[in-house]
Amino acid sequence: SLNPRGRQIRAIRGRDIAMIFQEPMSSLSPIHTVGNQIVEALRLHTRMSKAEARAEAISLLKQVEIPSPEKALDRYAFQYSGGMRQRAMIAMALACKPQLLIADEPTTALDVTTQAEILDLIARLQKANGMAVLFITHDMGVVAQIADDVLVMHNGVAKEYGPVEQIFHAPQDDYTRMLIGSVLKLEAKAEIRLARPPLDRTKAPILELRNVSMDFGEVKALNDVSISLLPGETLGIVGESGSGKTTMGRSIMRLIDPSAGEILYRRADGGIIDLATAKGPALAAARRELRMVFQDPFGSLNPRMTVSQIIGEPLLVNG
Numbered sequence: 001s002l003n004p005r006g007r008q009i010r011a012i013r014g015r016d017i018a019m020i021f022q023e024p025m026s027s028l029s030p031i032h033t034v035g036n037q038i039v040e041a042l043r044l045h046t047r048m049s050k051a052e053a054r055a056e057a058i059s060l061l062k063q064v065e066i067p068s069p070e071k072a073l074d075r076y077a078f079q080y081s082g083g084m085r086q087r088a089m090i091a092m093a094l095a096c097k098p099q100l101l102i103a104d105e106p107t108t109a110l111d112v113t114t115q116a117e118i119l120d121l122i123a124r125l126q127k128a129n130g131m132a133v134l135f136i137t138h139d140m141g142v143v144a145q146i147a148d149d150v151l152v153m154h155n156g157v158a159k160e161y162g163p164v165e166q167i168f169h170a171p172q173d174d175y176t177r178m179l180i181g182s183v184l185k186l187e188a189k190a191e192i193r194l195a196r197p198p199l200d201r202t203k204a205p206i207l208e209l210r211n212v213s214m215d216f217g218e219v220k221a222l223n224d225v226s227i228s229l230l231p232g233e234t235l236g237i238v239g240e241s242g243s244g245k246t247t248m249g250r251s252i253m254r255l256i257d258p259s260a261g262e263i264l265y266r267r268a269d270g271g272i273i274d275l276a277t278a279k280g281p282a283l284a285a286a287r288r289e290l291r292m293v294f295q296d297p298f299g300s301l302n303p304r305m306t307v308s309q310i311i312g313e314p315l316l317v318n319g
Contacts, residue, residue, distance in 0.1 A: 011045075014041055014044065014045055014095075014096060014098075015045040015096040015098065016098055016099050016100065017098055017099070017100045017101075017102065018092075018093035018094065018095075018096070018098040018100070018101050018102070019093065019101070019102040019103075019104065020086070020089045020090055020093045020101070020102075020103050020104065020106050021089065021104050021105075021106070022104055022105035022106065022108050023296050023298055023299060024077070024082075024085035024086050024088065024089040025077060025078075025082075025085055025296050025299045026296065026298045026299050027089060028077040028085060028088065028089065029077070030076065030077060030078060031076075032076075033073065033074050033075060033076055034061075034072065034073065034075060034076070034077060034080070034088045035054065035057050035058075035072075035073030035074055037092060038053075038057040038060060038061075038073075038088075038091060038092050038095055039053040039054055039057050041092055041095045041096070042056055042057065042095050042096070045095075045096045046096065054073070056095070057073055057091075057095075058070055058073055060091040060092075060094060060095060061073060061087075061088070061091050063091065063094070063125065064087040064088070064090050064091045064094075064121060064125075065087065065117075065121065066084055066087050066088065066091070071217075071218070072084075079216060081242035081243075081246070082110055082111075082114070082246075082295060083110055083111075083114035083117070083118065083242060084242060086106060086107075086110065086114075086118055087118070087121070089106075090106075090118075090121065090122065090125070094125060094129065097129055097131075098131055099131055099132065100131060100132045100133075100134065101122075101126070101131055101132070101133050101134070102133075102134045102136070103122065103133060103134070103135045103136065104136045105136060105137055105138070106118060106122070107119060107137075107139075107142065108137070108138075108139070115142075119142065119145060119146055122135075122146070123146060133146075135147060140179055140180060140182075143164065144164060144168055147164045148163065148164060149161070149162065149163055149164060150162065150163075150164050150167040150168075152167065152173065152175065152176045152179065154175050159173045159175050159176060160172055160173040160175075160176045167180075168180060197232070199230055199232060199233055200230070200231075200232075201230065203230055203231055204266060205228045205229055205230055205231075205266065206229055206230065206231045206265070206266050207227075207228070207229040207252070207263075207264070207265055207266070208226075208227070208228050208229075208262070208263075208264040209225055209226055209227045209228075209248070209252070209261065209262070209263055209264075210226050210261055210262040210263075210264065211224050211225070211226055211260065211261040211262070212224070212225045212226070212248075212251060212258050212260065212261030212262070212263060212276070213225070213258065213259045213260040213261055214244070214247050214251055214256065214258050214259050215259045221244045221247040222244045222247055222248060222251065222258070223244075224261075225244070225248065225261070237249075246295070249292060250292075251263065251276075252275060252290070253275075253287070253290060253292050254275050254276075254278070254283060254287075257276070258276050261276060262274050262276055263275040263276040265286055265289075265290070267285075267286070267289065268289070273285075273286050288318050
């Protein structure tokens with residue numbers, strides 16, 4: 001066996017065997033540009049000059065269909081959308097043309113449209129590069145779409161192994177049958193929907209966005225967006241990766257400063273705060289009443305704190 005820290009295994013990792021992870025934000029360095037990280041991988045395993053590695057990095061970003069790769073190369077991971085970060089991870093993994101790609105839940109955190117695009121991208125790159133793919137997932141629908149053969153595992157035990165057609169159409173193991181049976185099927189049209197409590201549309205909105213824009217250099221993440229949210233209302237924000245959904249949420253929380261527009265929040269006492277321009281005590285007071293749940297909990301929770309410390313901190317800060 002090889003020493004896990006030895007030179008032999010380091011030469012294999014990244015060059016012959018590469019891996020992409022479920023949460024690219026946790027895997028990509030926040031203090032280096034995406035381009036520098038790809039260049040580092042190339043120069044570590046090849047004899048390319050810095051200029052050659054940069055040109056190859058641009059080519060890799062083109063292959064994974066990242067728009068304006070020459071500009072995207074010099075951006076940081078936090079400036080990418082979730083789908084673009086995963087594409088950047090794939091570009092880095094494919095930098096040295098590996099023989100085996102291990103994909104560990106690469107689409108779990110992505111929206112449905114982006115998930116389909118990433119699966120199609122992996123399949124096309126696999127065919128173009130002639131590599132084997134070990135695709136780890138809990139999603140049986142993804143397995144049916146992408147796999148040639150399937151290994152079903154439970155509690156560390158291999159329960160069933162065979163061609164995808166055999167596993168799905170003639171499963172031999174009870175656990176496999178349970179997994180396949182649990183896949184949600186939406187074949188019949190819904191006839192009954194649970195009634196929702198009626199909204200009082202005479203009330204003033206609790207949140208209003210008026211002509212909000214957000215620019216990242218030449219990239220317009222939000223362009224003149226206006227919405228209104230009533231008390232008790234649920235408003236769904238739908239769009240593919242990179243469409244500005246997360247940017248809108250971060251703007252409302254003032255984690256980023258919008259380039260233009262108003263974000264009007266009505267407090268319980270009836271007072272209105274423009275979150276786009278609020279500062280000091282006014283912004284702090286509003287943030288006590290606003291909460292955000294992020295896509296990537298691993299990237300949001302402090303690894304140096306226990307769960308009780310993380311939950312207790314806002315209670316201590318806000319009295």
